[in-house]
Amino acid sequence: MSTLLSHPKTIDETLSNLYLLPQLQQYSMGGAVIGNDGQTYISPDSDRKYAHIQEAQAMKQTVNNYLSSKVGKEFVRYTKEKGKHFTPIVGIGTKDLGENTVAALITNDLEAILVSNYDGKGIEQRTKEMAQNYGLLDTQMMLDYVITHELAHAAGYKSEAETEVFVKDFYTQLAQNSSGKEQEKYLVLASIAGLREEQAYQSESN
Numbered sequence: 001m002s003t004l005l006s007h008p009k010t011i012d013e014t015l016s017n018l019y020l021l022p023q024l025q026q027y028s029m030g031g032a033v034i035g036n037d038g039q040t041y042i043s044p045d046s047d048r049k050y051a052h053i054q055e056a057q058a059m060k061q062t063v064n065n066y067l068s069s070k071v072g073k074e075f076v077r078y079t080k081e082k083g084k085h086f087t088p089i090v091g092i093g094t095k096d097l098g099e100n101t102v103a104a105l106i107t108n109d110l111e112a113i114l115v116s117n118y119d120g121k122g123i124e125q126r127t128k129e130m131a132q133n134y135g136l137l138d139t140q141m142m143l144d145y146v147i148t149h150e151l152a153h154a155a156g157y158k159s160e161a162e163t164e165v166f167v168k169d170f171y172t173q174l175a176q177n178s179s180g181k182e183q184e185k186y187l188v189l190a191s192i193a194g195l196r197e198e199q200a201y202q203s204e205s206n
């Protein structure tokens with residue numbers, strides 16, 4: 001489907017390596033990941049295996065839908081056009097990441113897994129709440145935005161501010177190449193990215 005999703009030989013090893021990354025050590029709770037080999041990997045500390053598997057499947061579907069949508073295809077094209085390369089994503093799933101996260105890219109720079117934050121609430125519900133915070137009625141728009149943001153991290157953008165700049169420029173270009181309601185929609189997302197860029201500068205300079 002996409003060169004973005006690679007299929008390593010040693011996915012279970014990769015996943016256990018990724019789960020040992022220092023940035024994840026602060027989270028004690030579990031999750032589940034569906035590898036690109038089609039297998040489901042449940043982290044040993046999962047305290048609700050069934051819910052984690054359900055949510056991992058929902059997240060995988062969300063990402064697949066994104067990659068076959070216009071926005072997803074355009075984003076992959078845009079990123080390559082800018083000379084950026086995606087860190088291969090070897091699995092998609094979910095992990096309990098505390099309160100204030102919707103999704104995250106867990107990466108060691110060689111490989112990555114893309115997870116939603118479960119912690120009792122699925123990607124759909126979290127995205128809906130995020131959309132409400134920005135006064136958006138269209139949850140799908142917000143969902144596209146969330147995946148675009150995480151894939152911008154996979155394209156090598158580390159800080160939140162530089163990630164939002166890339167996302168903002170992408171939606172601005174999409175808006176320039178469209179018209180009417182569609183254009184309006186992309187402009188709204190570009191302005192949300194701009195807002196989040198400002199917030200990131202403020203919190204990153206603290």
Ligand SMILES: [Zn+2]
Pocket residue numbers: 149153160163
């Ligand atoms: Zn981010």
